[in-house]
Amino acid sequence: MNHLPTLEDLGDLKGKNVLVRADFNVPLSGGEIRDDLRIKEALPTLKYLVKHGANVTVCSHLGRPKGTVDSNFSIEPVRKRLWELLPEVGLLENLRFDAGEEANDPDFVKNLISGQDLFVNDAFGASHRSHASIVGPPQFLPSAAGRLLAKEVDVLLGIREKPRRPFVALLGGSKVSDKLGVIDALLEVVDKLVIGGGMCFTFLKAQGNQIGSSLLEESQLQFCENLLASGAPILLPHDFTTMDSDGRIGDLSAGGVVRQMGKNIPDGWMGLDIGPGSAAAFGEIISNAKTVLWNGPMGVFEDERFSAGTRHIAQTMAENKSCFTVVGGGDSAAAAKEFGFAERMDHVSTGGGASLELIEKGDLPGIAALTESRRLI
Numbered sequence: 389m390n391h392l393p394t395l396e397d398l399g400d401l402k403g404k405n406v407l408v409r410a411d412f413n414v415p416l417s418g419g420e421i422r423d424d425l426r427i428k429e430a431l432p433t434l435k436y437l438v439k440h441g442a443n444v445t446v447c448s449h450l451g452r453p454k455g456t457v458d459s460n461f462s463i464e465p466v467r468k469r470l471w472e473l474l475p476e477v478g479l480l481e482n483l484r485f486d487a488g489e490e491a492n493d494p495d496f497v498k499n500l501i502s503g504q505d506l507f508v509n510d511a512f513g514a515s516h517r518s519h520a521s522i523v524g525p526p527q528f529l530p531s532a533a534g535r536l537l538a539k540e541v542d543v544l545l546g547i548r549e550k551p552r553r554p555f556v557a558l559l560g561g562s563k564v565s566d567k568l569g570v571i572d573a574l575l576e577v578v579d580k581l582v583i584g585g586g587m588c589f590t591f592l593k594a595q596g597n598q599i600g601s602s603l604l605e606e607s608q609l610q611f612c613e614n615l616l617a618s619g620a621p622i623l624l625p626h627d628f629t630t631m632d633s634d635g636r637i638g639d640l641s642a643g644g645v646v647r648q649m650g651k652n653i654p655d656g657w658m659g660l661d662i663g664p665g666s667a668a669a670f671g672e673i674i675s676n677a678k679t680v681l682w683n684g685p686m687g688v689f690e691d692e693r694f695s696a697g698t699r700h701i702a703q704t705m706a707e708n709k710s711c712f713t714v715v716g717g718g719d720s721a722a723a724a725k726e727f728g729f730a731e732r733m734d735h736v737s738t739g740g741g742a743s744l745e746l747i748e749k750g751d752l753p754g755i756a757a758l759t760e761s762r763r764l765i
């Protein structure tokens with residue numbers, strides 16, 4: 389990838405109109421913001437621009453309003469919070485109120501950049517999408533990456549291109565099919581790939597183990613079998629926390645027996661977390677690593693009965709001070725925060741899908757658009 393233009397590359401900002409694409413897709417309930425982290429994380433970029441004399445207009449999507457005005461997704465609560473933190477900037481209404489945003493409509497782009505001199509993309513979490521506000525403005529305006537985007541690229545491409553070794557990646561979450569590309573890409577660079585979460589059962593089944601009623605993706609059995617046969621350095625769990633068919637996830641009152649088991653899970657039982665032996669083994673690997681990338685929970689961490697594996701991974705990462713620790717966004721970032729370890733990681737990505745795609749491909753549509761826009765500076 390060519391050099392990514394940063395804020396300094398934009399030159400003199402005094403009196404310039406600058407459009408900033410931020411990711412203010414904050415969690416809302418009943419019109420209230422439950423977590424304003426995404427707003428706070430954009431502040432270094434916004435403050436830099438304001439301090440250097442720019443007139444700043446910010447834009448963002450919020451939720452999935454499907455291309456029409458929907459008051460449930462009004463940007464108003466975000467505007468209120470943003471103005472408490474930084475009253476000097478303007479904020480446009482939810483970009484996704486117009487179908488042109490997701491369709492990357494040229495007329496929508498034209499309206500968006502009307503009156504603007506410069507563009508800054510700081511929305512890492514949306515930069516894997518070829519939406520109008522991500523890939524459109526850099527075609528017409530001198531453009532740069534904001535602080536947040538630049539840091540994500542620096543960290544994620546850094547570990548992809550020159551990690552300190554041993555480099556261990558841990559993948560979890562529910563689906564193998566979501567992670568095919570990233571598994572291949574990681575196997576090119578890691579010393580060990582640890583696989584837990586719901587996705588490990590398709591691998592275990594491919595090895596000939598019984599998995600009971602645990603998650604299975606039949607269509608990926610061959611992929612898993614080929615990968616295991618290739619001698620790739622993949623490590624799978626060898627014990628599990630399981631529940632019988634009377635239980636329901638997240639509902640203690642439903643009954644259901646929770647039991648630790650080894651590799652062969654009988655019919656009627658579902659593997660919902662890695663067991664204590666596997667957690668200890670994975671923890672040992674993390675403790676001896678110099679770079680760890682973690683994406684996807686080891687179990688159904690939202691239910692306390694199945695959170696121990698995920699918690700142990702987050703804790704061992706946080707405790708390994710001589711290791712560069714990176715948490716991919718999405719559920720693993722949520723788990724690291726919930727268990728109180730996020731602050732002790734070197735980097736917690738703000739984009740789940742975007743971080744996986746950047747590691748897989750080494751580039752994203754939003755980043756490529758900025759790199760190409762260099763010619764306009």
Ligand code: AMP
Pocket residue numbers: 560561562563566585586587603659660661684685686687688689690718719
């Ligand atoms: P993903 O959306 O693919 O990143 O997966 C995240 C979800 O996977 C979380 O909500 C977890 O509850 C779920 N998950 C993790 N381990 C398991 C498992 N063993 N069985 C079912 N779901 C799981």
